[in-house]
Amino acid sequence: MSMTTLVDVSLSDGQTAVWGGAGSTAMLLGTMNSLGHARLAAIEVLSPAVIAQCVSREENPLQRVAALREHANATPLRATVNLLATHGYIDVLSGEALNTWLRMLARHGISEVVLIDPQLDFQRLDSAVQMALANGLSVIAALPYVDDDEHSDAHYSAAAARLVQSGAQRIMLRDEAGLLHVDRLPGLLSALRDGLDGTPLDLHTRCHTGLGPQVALEAIRLGIERLDAALPCVANGASTPALPLLVRSAALLELPLQAPDPDRIKAAEAQFAAVADQQGFPESQPWAFGLxxxxxxxxxxxxxxxxxxxxxxxxxxxxxxxxxxxxxxxxxxxxxxxxxxxxxxxxxxxxxxxxxxxxxxxxxxxxxxxxxxxxxxxxxxxxxxxxxxGAVATPCRPINLSTDDALAALICGCPALPPFQKLEYEIRTPEQALTQGLLQRWPGYTVLSVTGPGLSIHLEHSKG
Incomplete structure (x- = not known):
């Protein structure tokens, strides 16, 4: 049986689900230094949600990719691309607009793309897959998981076979609502493999119901090729399962998981947790089982x-x-x-x-x-x-923009892409943070003095 490998999504879906997307590019660089040396299959750095977060902070999402690429130690970087845009500037991402965006992603350091069509329009996906391949990207076609009577195992098998025909190099069963459970998984994965004809199968699941870690471990046992996970401080709940927990549990159960470097993962978690502590970001909390x-x-x-x-x-x-x-x-x-x-x-x-x-x-x-x-x-x-x-007479409006940057701005949902910025972020010790706070308040006081175990800070304005 082949070994399951792990993809880290802490910098995209993890921080989006737990921190509300508050992780700026500068905050992520230290964590990426460790993740990039951890022997992961890939690291996801960009998604439609992350693009919106960058634009709201006046950050350039392409700078985010380029900056993280410099710290990734040649680990493949992944982006998710939804063919139905969320911001209203473009309804359907296709044609030259999509081709330009894929070209720009590749140019700035993306190696893999997950192509998502919520309506599973195979004609749109066929075109998108070919464009991504032409731009030198590894292509993962997403197969959204829906929990209802219409989406049977036979449906998923046929859909997987159709996605393979499109030329996708991997297929991802994408359970963004965390609805999978271990009773459904064996029959579903077997049906998918019947349609995949040897094409690798990946899994993205969440932990809404509390079942995500159990589902992930069962998927490893059943031979899933790749699995998305996140660092503990941005895992569980609405996010993906925690990466270290999967590694420890798989080892305990003797499951075929290719574990990343534990020291690098521990360092990455410490750096990410330090950012959360310094910024006051919420702690990750597992959600209790619910229907x-x-x-x-x-x-x-x-x-x-x-x-x-x-x-x-x-x-x-x-x-x-x-x-x-x-x-x-x-x-x-x-x-x-x-x-x-x-x-x-x-x-x-x-x-x-x-x-x-x-x-x-x-x-x-x-x-x-x-x-x-x-x-x-x-x-x-x-x-x-x-x-x-009323209806719209021409729902697919033609897009005619003179430059790649102008088109990328339209795709990102803003009038113009923000300029690249100087990226600086420093993790401060509690003593340094206290000192900085005192210095900020000092002008309003004659004397400021703080003492404690192993600590003495005294600030006083000089006379004259």
């Missing part, structure tokens, strides 16, 4: 955001009511896939309805575009709402 994810089926970071909103409103007890409303909205719309750009829009719409607003009094932009047919023909029960907002 709500099987109802709402929201991807990790979107589920985390929704639960935080409910918690801040003092309405976490309404989680199942929110989950049922997500299902109702999805059914009324004609079952858009519970992936970006639709999942977050459905979650926000459900929160509005939960506040007793008239249903669809306002409409999330992505849902408006869905009803207007921008992503293709739909069958919805909301016909009166659909008539009210």
């Amino acid at each position: 709500a994810p099987y109802e709402h089926q929201l991807p990790g970071e979107i589920a985390a955001d929704a639960m935080q909103v409910l918690r801040l409103r003092g309405r976490l007890a309404d989680l199942f009511g929110f989950s049922r409303e997500c299902t109702r909205i999805r059914q009324e719309l004609g079952n858009p896939p519970m992936l970006p750009p639709f999942a977050q829009a459905i979650a926000r719409q459900a929160l509005e309805h939960l506040d007793a607003e008239p249903r669809y009094a306002t409409l999330q932009p992505a849902l408006r575009r869905w009803l207007q047919g921008c992503y293709g023909p739909i069958d919805t029960s909301l016909t009166s709402l659909q008539q009210r907002i």
Whole structure:
């Protein structure tokens, strides 16, 4: 049996799910130094969510890739590319726009791309795979996991076979809502392999239900080729399983896992945890087992955001009511896939309805575009709402921009890409942080003095 290898997603999905995407590029460089020497199969550094986070901080996402590449010690860097954009500047990423973006990713240091089409449009994926290959990228085609009666093992086997025909070099079973369980896994992986004809199979799963680590270990036992995981401080909950826990558990169970360098992983975790401590980022907390994810089926970071909103409103007890409303909205719309750009829009719409607003009094932009047919023909029960907002005559607008940078800015959802910046970040000891805080406050005082075990700081303005 072949050995399972690990891909680290701490710098993308991990920090998005646990820290709300607050990890800036400068904060990640020290951790990347250690991860890059840890003998991982790859490190994921970019996703649509990370791009949005960079733009909101006026960081250039391509600088993020280039800077992390310099610290990666030749470990392959991975990016996820969703063919349906979330920001509204472009609805469907295809043609020359997609080709330009893939070329720029490769130029700045990306080696592998995970291509995601939430609607699993094979024609779009065929074209995207060929473009990625032409730009020298290793191509992983994502097969989104859905937990319902329509998505049988036979469905997944046929879909996997079709993705292999597209030319993808690997297939990823992508369970962003953390719905997989060990009872489903053996039959599902067997069916997938029947369709894959030897093409490597990867797994991306989350821990919403608390079952993620168990599912990951069972996948290793069943011979999954690659598995996504994260450092402990950004693992579990809405994120992926914790990498060190998988390594220790696999060793205990004598499972065929190619373990990364434990010292490098320990150093990476210490550096990442130090950033979290210094910045006041939230600690990762495993979620207790619950059935709500099987109802709402929201991807990790979107589920985390929704639960935080409910918690801040003092309405976490309404989680199942929110989950049922997500299902109702999805059914009324004609079952858009519970992936970006639709999942977050459905979650926000459900929160509005939960506040007793008239249903669809306002409409999330992505849902408006869905009803207007921008992503293709739909069958919805909301016909009166659909008539009210009207159809779009030309949903796939031509894009004519003169430079690669201008096109990349459109893809990233901003008027212009931010300029490259000087990247500096220093981890301070508690004593250094205390001293810096005192120095910042000192001008307002005549004397500042702090004493403690092994510590004495005295600041006094000189006379004259």
